[in-house]
Amino acid sequence: MLLTLVHIGVFGLFHPSKITVRPGSAAAIICGSRVLEGTQTATLGLSNLETRISSPSGGAADIVLAVPGRIERLYRGTALIKTVGEELIAVIEMDREVAVASIVAAELPPGAPLEALKAQAVLARSFLAASPPRHRDFDFCDTTHCQFLRAWPNPGQDAYRAASETRGILLTYRGTAIAPRYSAACGGHTISSEADEPGSHGYRYQSVPCNYCLRHSAEPARGHRLGLCQQGASAMALSGATYREILNHYYPGTKVTDFHPR
Ligand SMILES: [Zn+2]
Ligand SMILES: [Zn+2]
Structure with a gap:
């Protein structure tokens, strides 16, 4: 392999x-x-x-x-x-897949639904594949500047499963992987991007409604509100959405592309 x-x-x-x-x-x-x-x-x-x-x-x-x-x-x-x-x-x-599992474990709390973890795994992998270099001595740091990364999870943990079950799958726009943005809570609607985001390869974020945050309007937005809302993604997964449906909702115009046919 x-x-x-x-x-x-x-x-x-x-x-x-x-x-x-x-x-x-x-x-x-x-x-x-x-x-x-x-x-x-x-x-x-x-x-x-x-x-x-x-x-x-x-x-x-x-x-x-x-x-x-x-x-x-x-x-x-x-x-x-x-x-x-x-x-x-x-x-x-x-191994990039070890990094993907580690990022998923760091980004979402234990007990988050598997399809939300899988959506996060695709985002992490796409970021690692498509982001322009951000440091001189290495590719990425372990803080929110690049990607949050702590210890890697055990093979039995859901974060690991989320990575392995989406292996080779990337978020693409016009055939090219993009480095997707996401945030913790969107406040009801995500926002559209005014300019080209780094690593977006021409993709412009669109504003989409987020049912969870609309229903919990007392909760403030956290993060830049571009792309996937982690709270909304977990809620979609709990109500039965697949990770592909979650990604299609928050990144209209992109495709979930398998570069590793099984
Ligand atoms: Zn960094
Ligand atoms: Zn939201």
């Missing part, structure tokens, strides 16, 4: 000068020239100019990275940690 890899910059908000590394499972990992097993931890600082972390064979591994006292996270992939100026930049190279 062909893997599409993405490079995600993590922990950038913390501007770390120290990052610790340890295995995230029983399997050993390689950190630079060291082998780490069990609870063995390596500490990288600004004098470690460039350190690659992987499985012993050089492939993806379960890796726990931490900024001591601030944040600790488990990733699946390979990692490159390098010194740029006065901080360490941590970049995880991961």
Whole structure:
């Protein structure tokens, strides 16, 4: 199976000068020239100019990275940690599908209906495929600037299922994948775009009504109100809509296209 890899910059908000590394499972990992097993931890600082972390064979591994006292996270992939100026930049190279599942898990709360998760998975994959480069040292960061991304979900979790059941499916406009915008709550109607949004490849967002938000008019809009409304998408899924119907509603004029025929 062909893997599409993405490079995600993590922990950038913390501007770390120290990052610790340890295995995230029983399997050993390689950190630079060291082998780490069990609870063995390596500490990288600004004098470690460039350190690659992987499985012993050089492939993806379960890796726990931490900024001591601030944040600790488990990733699946390979990692490159390098010194740029006065901080360490941590970049995880991961299978795009792992990133899709991770984004879905970060974007929607546990218990969100599966068809809404699948719609979100298509949006995340389309964003990763179609967004213009946004950083110099990696493709995307892990904040809302690019895509929210935390630890990746377990294969048993719905976010993982949403990614695998929509594998290869992208939101397209005139045959080209677009980097779709979406927001948390639209307030009743989404809005139309005045100008070309980055990665939209000519697609202009249209204002569409959102039944859930119209019925809950006391709830304020959250986000820029372009494209899918996450609250409305969950409500549509609960009332029986498929992810394709959800996407067709919030992105009129686009197509849900399968690039990975099963
Ligand atoms: Zn970013
Ligand atoms: Zn809405």
